[in-house]
Amino acid sequence: MRRPTSDVRQRESRRSSLDNAGSRRRNSSVPFHSARVERNPNSLDSDTDFLCDRAVEFMESGDIHSIVAVELAEQSMYFERLLRYHKGRGYIRLPEFLNSGFASVLEFIRKGTTELTPDNVYHIFIAADYLLVPKLKQECANLLRDVANDPATAIALWLSCRALYWPEVGTMAFQKLLENFEIVWPTPDFQQLEAIDVWRILQEDGLNCKREKTVFDAIVQWVNVTPKVRLQYAVDLLLCVRIGMLDTADLELMKNAELVKLVPDYLTLLQEWPACLTQTKNPMIVACGKRFITPRLPHEVGSGLDGMCNSFFVTTRYSGAW
Known part of the structure; x- marks a missing residue:
């Protein structure tokens, strides 16, 4: 006797359900x-x-x-x-x-x-x-602090982290640039920086350099890469030099530098230094007069006076020299 059609359909339905359940079990370990x-x-x-x-x-x-x-x-x-x-x-x-x-x-x-x-x-x-x-x-x-001692790496980290909103890495890299400025400024990576980025470095109180003239040398080298394009930024960068921290010999060298001769207002400022500090209507003095005579950090002003030149000594913990 033939089974009812409904029984056949129920059996096929149960078989399909069992097959699906088996499939699920077989695949249960596959994520x-x-x-x-x-x-x-x-x-x-x-x-x-x-x-x-x-x-x-x-x-x-x-x-x-x-x-x-x-x-x-x-x-x-x-x-x-x-x-x-x-x-x-x-x-x-x-x-x-x-x-x-x-x-x-x-x-x-x-x-x-x-x-x-x-x-x-x-x-x-x-x-x-x-x-x-x-x-x-x-x-x-910890490792980033070590690798940032390389100037190229520090510059890359500073620029990229600033764009990607990782300020702690960018700040750390920037501090490494300031700390290692003596080896940073001669590098090709520094020479390829935009004017605003060079200015951000040079104007910092924490810039570490044994002689303030190093800052001037860095500006000259940066401008000389493409003089026709970069000369327009020379004034803003030259105002980053702490003129009051220059010794007499370095000040004279700056007065005779070709770059300074191309910036008449700045040349006049150097020629009239330090008497120009009293020129309250001079826009350069108004904007930067205080910064010109502020030592870079972590500089320490010595307590003794030089009897020969009647001036203060300035020392830095990084350079280890007066």
Whole structure:
């Protein structure tokens, strides 16, 4: 006797349900059902991959990283809050600028360490800072302070971090430029800076130089790269020189310099120094008179007077000389 059609349909329905359940069990250890994940080169070791239950996708490249959500949330306050509100099994999308350092952040969270080099430390720092992994961020900051002793690296960090809103790295790099100014100003990287950036460095009280004439030499070299273009900025840069900190010989050298002769108002200022300090209507004196006679930090004015020239000594802890 033939079975009723309804029984056949019920049996086929049950078989389909069992097949689907089996499929779910077979795939339960596979974190993501996507062909893109299978092609993803950014996987962890096989043991870790087995535990992964979420994925991160970067917005522009589409690169995908498998993650262990609980493990990441324990170490990153950013992910702890993000995963609290990000329900489901979809991709967690992150901005592209985190891509370069993200794998190292995952490695640090899982193993407690990751390789930091001068080439990768900047990108890892950005990722650690953004994802709120403070221990890794501090390790990166320590290395960044060391690599910033290189003038080219310090300039690159200062300019790039200023644009990407990482002020602590930019400030640290800027301080390194001031501290190492004696080796910074002769470099090609300094010569390629924009006028406003050169001015920002030269006008700082914390600029470290053994002789104030070094600042003048840096200006001359920078202008001479493209004189026709850069001569227009010479006045603003020359006003950064602390004239009162020059000795007599250096002051005379500046008066006879070709660049100064091309800036008549500044030449007149030097020729009338220091009597010009009383010229209250002179715009240069009004704007910079106080700065002209202010020692750079961390300079210390000596308590003794020179009986021969009747002037104060000025010393700096960096130069180690009077």
